[in-house]
Every structure is written in C-alpha cells, then in structure tokens.
Amino acid sequence: MTAPVIIGPATLYCGDAYSIRPVIGRVDVDVMDPPYDFDNSGGGEFRKARGASDKIVEEGLDQGFDHLIINPLFCSSVFVFCHNDQLPKLLPYLAGSFHRSVVLFWQKPNPSPMANRHYLADTEPFIHAWNKGSHPQGGHHDKHRFILSGSTPSKLYKHSTVKPDAVMDKIMRNANGETICDPFMGTGSTGVAAIKAGKRFYGIEHNEAHFATAVRRITAAWEATEGLAA
Ligand SMILES: C[S@@+](CC[C@H](N)C(=O)[O-])C[C@H]1O[C@@H](n2cnc3c(N)ncnc32)[C@H](O)[C@@H]1O
Structure with missing residues (x-):
C-alpha cells in the first residue's frame, strides 16, 4: 500500500478498496x-451521443461490487448508491447487517435518453442503512427522501458518474457522526462534502487519474474552508 495523501482532515489512499478499507478501521459512516x-448494452441511436455509457463499460463500472465491503464492524451506518436493478439483492444484505434502512432518490436533470427496455434513469436510488443510535440527522427539511439535484459535472472531472454537490451535501446533513469513509471515491465528491461539513474523511480510489482529480478537488475544498475560518 502506498503512503496516503493527507489534506487537512482528509486521508486519501490510491489503491484497492477491498484491501485498504479494513486497514482504515471503524468510522461513523461509510458513504x-x-x-x-x-x-449497459444497447442504446441504439442515442448511444452515439452518450460517451458516458461506453466509459462506464470501459472502466468496469457496470460489473457490480462485493457486498462484504459494507460491514457493520467498519461503520454504524452506510449510504450506498446503486442502480435500480441492484435493490433486490442489496436491500436483504443490508437488512441482515443493520437495524433499519430506507431507499432515497435523487433526480437527474439531464438523464441519459437510453431506456433499453427499462425505465429512463431520470431518478437514481441510494440506500441509507443504520444501526441503533445512528439514525438520520438533520432538520425537518433534510428528512426528505427525494432530492431534486443540480447538474452532474462529469465532463469537468472526466468521470462518467460524478455525484452532484447538492446530493452529497444532503447526505452529510443526514449522516450521524464525524468520521466518513468512501472506499470508491472516484473524483472525491463525498470528500468535498465532508470537508465542507467539518467532518474527518477517508477516501480510496484505484484509478490514478480519478485519484488525482479527488486530491485536487479536496485540496480546493479544504483551502476554501480554511479561508472561511481565517
Ligand atoms: C461509481 S464511481 C464513484 C464516483 C464518485 N461518486 C464521484 O462522484 O466521483 C466508482 C469508483 O470506484 C472506483 N473503483 C472501482 N473498483 C475499485 C476498487 N476495487 N478499489 C478502489 N476503487 C475502485 C472506480 O475507479 C470509480 O472511480
């Protein structure tokens, strides 16, 4: 394992989530x-205009993940983004490890026009599962299960699945605890939101280009936070 990059309260590892996550140990919340x-096949005419779908296949982001990385020994609660088709397997897994869970949704203002004999991906689920004492935080407005989000800056960060700031900021308002870990951090969206919320962050990403983007974004977020404190 190479040495982590440390930026204020963030510790970032470039490497494999499955081997590094256990080394980080227990945090309050995994996101x-x-x-x-x-x-992710098909798409016909629409696919030509949507390079993001090819990029998802190219980077293996349609191949699923090992659920065992979600471990109640590592965290008291977890937020997991997923495709609608993953819900039937993911929900029973989480029910076996956590006290309660809920499916939340965020809306994409500019969804892929490819339906592929399914529904359009104009809303995407994410699950929040928690153990006793780690229930959702936030005021009345923050308890909404649905969030209308702003744009996804995928082109800016050269990554096909960047999550919008508004979604990540909502998660930070609902997260119960001060330490956050994202084992599949991509371009660092969780880390940016965690820093803005004043939390300690641990992130892992194996793609060097995306890792470099995460370092850049989290450094900028930390510098902005420090500036506010000055
Ligand atoms: C769906 S993307 C996350 C995007 C992120 N939410 C963002 O806003 O940028 C999943 C990320 O996990 C990374 N990844 C996949 N398998 C991994 C592994 N075994 N270890 C570390 N990173 C991995 C991919 O390179 C990809 O950037």
Missing part, C-alpha cells in the same frame, strides 16, 4: 458509490 451492476 459509497460502488461500481453498478446492470445491463
């Missing part, structure tokens, strides 16, 4: 957007 598991 993860792991590789999805769905049939």
Whole structure:
C-alpha cells in the first residue's frame, strides 16, 4: 500500500478498496458509490451521443461490487448508491447487517435518453442503512427522501458518474457522526462534502487519474474552508 495523501482532515489512499478499507478501521459512516451492476448494452441511436455509457463499460463500472465491503464492524451506518436493478439483492444484505434502512432518490436533470427496455434513469436510488443510535440527522427539511439535484459535472472531472454537490451535501446533513469513509471515491465528491461539513474523511480510489482529480478537488475544498475560518 502506498503512503496516503493527507489534506487537512482528509486521508486519501490510491489503491484497492477491498484491501485498504479494513486497514482504515471503524468510522461513523461509510458513504459509497460502488461500481453498478446492470445491463449497459444497447442504446441504439442515442448511444452515439452518450460517451458516458461506453466509459462506464470501459472502466468496469457496470460489473457490480462485493457486498462484504459494507460491514457493520467498519461503520454504524452506510449510504450506498446503486442502480435500480441492484435493490433486490442489496436491500436483504443490508437488512441482515443493520437495524433499519430506507431507499432515497435523487433526480437527474439531464438523464441519459437510453431506456433499453427499462425505465429512463431520470431518478437514481441510494440506500441509507443504520444501526441503533445512528439514525438520520438533520432538520425537518433534510428528512426528505427525494432530492431534486443540480447538474452532474462529469465532463469537468472526466468521470462518467460524478455525484452532484447538492446530493452529497444532503447526505452529510443526514449522516450521524464525524468520521466518513468512501472506499470508491472516484473524483472525491463525498470528500468535498465532508470537508465542507467539518467532518474527518477517508477516501480510496484505484484509478490514478480519478485519484488525482479527488486530491485536487479536496485540496480546493479544504483551502476554501480554511479561508472561511481565517
Ligand atoms: C461509481 S464511481 C464513484 C464516483 C464518485 N461518486 C464521484 O462522484 O466521483 C466508482 C469508483 O470506484 C472506483 N473503483 C472501482 N473498483 C475499485 C476498487 N476495487 N478499489 C478502489 N476503487 C475502485 C472506480 O475507479 C470509480 O472511480
């Protein structure tokens, strides 16, 4: 394992989530957007205009992930993004490890036009599961299960599945605890939101280009936070 990059309260590892996550140990909340598991073929005419779908296949982000990385020994609660097709397997797994769980949704203002004999991906689920004492935080407004989000800056960060700031900021308002880990951090969206919320963050990403983007984004978020404190 190479030495982590440390930026204020963030510790970032470039490497494999399955070997590094146990080394980080227990945190309050795991927030993860792991590789999805769905049939990303087809798309016909629409596909030509949507390079993101090819990029998802190219980077193996349609191949799923090992659920065992979600471990109640590692965290008191977890947020997991997933494709709709993953819900039937993921929900029973989480029910076996956590006290309660809920499916939340965020809306994409500019969804892929590919339906592929399914529904459009204009809303995406994410699950929050928690053990006793780690229930959702936040005021009345923060307890909404649905969030209308802003744009996803995928082009800016050269990554096909960047999560919008508004979604990540909501998760930080609902997260119960001060330490957050994202084992599949991509371009660092969770880390940016964690820093803005004043939390300690641990992130893992194996793709060097995405890791470099995460370092850049989290450094900027930390510098902005420090500036506010000055
Ligand atoms: C769905 S993307 C996360 C995108 C992130 N939410 C963002 O806003 O940028 C999943 C990320 O996990 C990374 N990944 C996949 N398998 C991994 C592994 N075994 N170890 C570390 N990172 C991994 C991929 O390179 C990808 O960037």
